Amino acid sequence: MASADLGSAEWERSKISAQDINLLKKLGISKKPKALCFPSEESYPTPPMEYRVSFVDHLIRGLSAPIHNFLRGLLFIYGLQLHHLTPNSILHISIFITLCESFLGVQPNWALWKRIFFCRRNGSPNVAYNIGGIVICVHPDVEYFDVKFPDSVQGWRKKWLYIHEEKHGSVEDNIPPFDGEEKIYRRRSWDAEATDEEKLVTEALMTRIHKLQSTRGKELSGIQITAYFLRIRVQPLQARKNPLWKYTGDNDVDRLSVDLPVKDLEKLVWKISSLSKKDAVPSSCRVKPYSATNALPKNHPDLVSLPPLPEGGEVEERAVVTEDNQGAPCPESEPAGSRKSAGSSKKEADSKATTSAHSPPPAVSPRNKRKRTDVEDSGTSKAEEAAPSNRKAAFDPYLDALVSSGDEEETPAMDATARTSMSHTLVVSEVQVEGEESSPPQQNTDEPILPASPRVPSPKRARVESITEPTSQLGSSSTPLLDDPLIKEFIRFGAQFFGYREYASKAEEKLAEANKRADTLAQKLEQSEEARKKAESDASKARADADKAKAEAAGVEELQKRLHDAETALSEHKTAQTAREEAITKRLESQNRRFVRKTSQEYELEDPGDDPLLDALAFLEFHGDEACEGIDQAKEGLSRLYPYFFPKKKEPATFLALAKCFNPEEDLGLKLRQENMKVAVESTVALVADSQQNVDWTKVGDT
Incomplete structure (x- = not known):
C-alpha cells in the first residue's frame, strides 16, 4: 500500500527557545542586521520577501545563506528543498565539503560524491514525511569516515525560522523558493553512480581518503572534521569568497564570529553527534588541514566537478522514476516523540485555535503516525506549555457587524421641553450671569415669593423677607394694606430692584479691578513677547552658525568616507567579477570536454586571444x-x-x-518490405492475367 504523504499537515507553530537564540548569536549567524526573522504565531511558514525557511539544527550544522553552489546543485539534481533534508544529512554535506577543501585540496567533487553517497526516502511504510523526508546515506561497500551521528534529533522540525537571502555574485546562487506542500518524487539521480571515467579521475581522491583514515597515529575521523569547521567559524554550506584551503585565521573574511570558548564548542559537538559528555572532543585534527599557513603543494591537481545547476536546464538524471510514497522508504533514526500525532483531540483543538490565518487547512494524519511530545520538541518547560494563550482573536468583520447591531446601547431620549428663563438659571448656573436679564416667573398671588436676587447664592435658597409697614386701613375695611395684591406686586418689584442695584455696583467695582489687572498683564505680556522674540532670534542665529561650522567640519570627512566606500565597492565588484568569469570559464571548458568525448573531434584556434x-x-x-x-x-x-x-x-x-x-514501435524496414512484396505480387498477377495463360493458382499461392 502506498504511504500517505503528510504535506502541509506536518507544519506547526515554531517553538524556538531562548537557548537556541543565544546559540545562534554565539555562532555569529545572527550578527548581521535582519539576518534572521523569527515567526510569530503562524503555524505554516509564510516567509517575507528575500527570506527562506530554515531550521535551527540546519544552521548550527554549517548552513548559511547564500548557499554553496554544491548544495544548490544537490537540491536541483535531487529535486529537493531545504526542509526535505534531515539535520544529519546537512551535516553529511558539511563534512564532505570540509573534507574536499581542507584535506583534499579540491573543490567539492560531484563525481566523488556519487561514489560515496546516495539518497533514500525517510519515513515509515504508511507515512511519507515531508519535513526531513530525505536522508543522505553512504554506500554500504564504501569505506568512509565514521561520523557518529546521533540516533535522534529531538524536536528539530518545530524549530523553523526565516533566514535572509542576501545577494552573492548573481541570482544563480539563490535558494529555491519555499513550497511546503511540494511532494517528493523518487528520481534517477538518487542512485546515480560514477561512470568509469569519473571513477578513474577520482581514484586518487579515494586513495587519499583511505590514507587519511588508516595512517597510524594520524587517523582522521568525522568528529575531527566536524569540530574543525565549528572551531574555525566558517560555514561550509555558505557561498564564500575563498575556499577553505585559503583560510587565513582570525582575520579571515568568511569567519562569522570569534573563536568559541572550549566549553561551548564541546557542548555543540556533543549536541550534533552521538558522543557522550564522557567522550573527549578533539581540540585539533591529527592531519594538518590545508590553509594559508599550509599551502597546497605545487602542481596540485584542480579537479572541478559540480552537480548540474538549474541554469543548465533539465538533465536526464532528474527524471522521475516513481512517486516517493510508492517505494519502501528508508527510515532514519528519529526520536519516538519527534512526530506529531493525530490522537489527543484536546491538543488538536488547541492547535487549531492558535493557527494563523495564513495557515492552509490541516490534512488528515494517519492513525499510526508517531506522536512527539511537547516537552521533547520544545525548548520551554511544562509550565510554559500549559500556560493558556491570551492572544486576541482575529478580526471578523461579519461577526463585528452582528455584535454592533445586536448589542448596541440605546441612546437615552432627551427632554425636549423648553425651559423658562428661571429654569435656565436654576439648571445651568446657581449664580446669574452678569448682565443677563430674566423675566419673573408666574407666581401664585396668594403667597408673595421674592424672585432670585444676584446676592442670593441660589434661587432655591432665597428667603422671603417681610417688610414692616404701618397697617393703615382705608375707610372701614378690615383688610390690611399689605394684603392687597397690587401692593404685594410693588413690594416684590422693589426688592428685586434693590437687589440688582447692589449687585450692579459691586460688579462695576470688580470690573474696574479686573480692567486694571488686565492692563498690568497686557504690559507684562508685551515685555515677555519682546524678550521671547529676541531670544528666538539669538537662538536661530547661534543654530545657523553651529550648523555651518558642523557642515564645514564634516565635509572633508564625508568625502573621505565616500571615497573609501567607492574603493571598497569597486574592489568587491572586481573580485566578484573575476570569480564569476573563472566559474564561467570552468563551465565552458567542462562542456567542451564533454562535447569532445562524445564526438571524438578536437579543434585548435587559428588566432587565440590568450583570454x-x-x-x-x-x-x-x-x-x-x-x-x-x-x-x-x-x-x-x-x-x-x-x-x-x-x-x-x-x-x-x-x-x-x-x-x-523514424522512431516508432513498429519496424519500418519490415513494413517497407511487405509493401514491396505486395506490389510485386499484384504486378505478377496482372501480367499473368494479361497474357491469358492457364495458371495453376494453387501452386502459385504455395510458392
Missing part, C-alpha cells in the same frame, strides 16, 4: 556549428528517406517531428 573566457567561447561556437551541421545533414537524409517509408503522408516541417517518425 580563457573568449577562447572557451570560441570552442563552444565550433561545437555548436558542428552540432547544427550534423542536424542539418540528418534532416536532409531523413527527408530523402521519408517518401519511401511514408508515401501517403506529408513530410513534417520540424526536424524533431521528422525524427520521431
